[in-house]
Amino acid sequence: MITSKWRKHVWMKRSPVIRPFLPETKRLTPDTMLDMIQRHKQVILKPARGYKGRGVIQLSDLGNDSFEWHVNHKKIRSSRLSGLYEHFTNTYSTGRYLIQQKISLAEFDGCPFDFRVMVQRKSTQTAWHVTGKLARVAAAPFIATNYTKQVLTAEQAASGAFGETAAVDLMKQMDELGLHAAHHIAPYYVEHRLFGLDIAIDKDGHLWIIEVNTKPDIGMFRNLPDLTAYKTIRSYKKG
Numbered sequence: 001m002i003t004s005k006w007r008k009h010v011w012m013k014r015s016p017v018i019r020p021f022l023p024e025t026k027r028l029t030p031d032t033m034l035d036m037i038q039r040h041k042q043v044i045l046k047p048a049r050g051y052k053g054r055g056v057i058q059l060s061d062l063g064n065d066s067f068e069w070h071v072n073h074k075k076i077r078s079s080r081l082s083g084l085y086e087h088f089t090n091t092y093s094t095g096r097y098l099i100q101q102k103i104s105l106a107e108f109d110g111c112p113f114d115f116r117v118m119v120q121r122k123s124t125q126t127a128w129h130v131t132g133k134l135a136r137v138a139a140a141p142f143i144a145t146n147y148t149k150q151v152l153t154a155e156q157a158a159s160g161a162f163g164e165t166a167a168v169d170l171m172k173q174m175d176e177l178g179l180h181a182a183h184h185i186a187p188y189y190v191e192h193r194l195f196g197l198d199i200a201i202d203k204d205g206h207l208w209i210i211e212v213n214t215k216p217d218i219g220m221f222r223n224l225p226d227l228t229a230y231k232t233i234r235s236y237k238k239g
Helices: 005-013 028-038 083-090 154-160 166-187 220-223 228-239
Strands: 023-028 042-047 055-065 068-071 074-079 097-101 111-120 127-138 148-153 192-202 207-213
Touching: 005 023, 005 097, 005 166, 005 207, 023 028, 028 042, 028 055, 028 083, 028 097, 042 083, 068 083, 074 083, 111 148, 111 154, 111 166, 111 228, 127 154, 127 166, 127 220, 127 228, 148 154, 148 220, 154 166, 166 207, 220 228
Parallel strands: none
Antiparallel strands: 023 097, 042 055, 042 097, 055 068, 068 074, 111 127, 111 192, 127 148, 192 207
């Protein structure tokens, strides 16, 4: 099974429906690092193959040729735009990485959050269904919501950030986006019946597909007060 985040991004970008919901993403090279940090001022570096937020780095342009590397809970300063890529390979990794536009996440109780959306189909059916959604609130001072302080219902987080009326529309939009993504990427995973989408929401209420997981962890759904979604996801997995 192909698990490269880059290939999945390329496949999704072919869809005119999904494309507006994808943050700019490129393979990491010296040139793409310079281009992306100069234009976006804040970017995310992540392994082309990886999971649970491991190896994720946030790079910020602080101005005056000064930069900040945020790794897990640590922040490190460096200087010189021209030396960024060398600093990365010498300090962090020589493996294959992607560089992605950083989305300024909406906040719940002062902490950034994103969504996990589960899309599944039964073994005897071709129709895809959204079987569960939740919000992951990041634990300070981590940059990735994989380091979770709190798990909420998607509705609760969206209502807290944008109000109940807007939250209803966001839930509908999120379901539609999840189904579009599953339908579009499913032909590349013919036997696959489960996708877990990491969906960010910015401070303006725009949704962004950060990535699609082909082996998503369902355990976090056990942390919701209502276990209905968890039981539904397990039922679909069984057949």
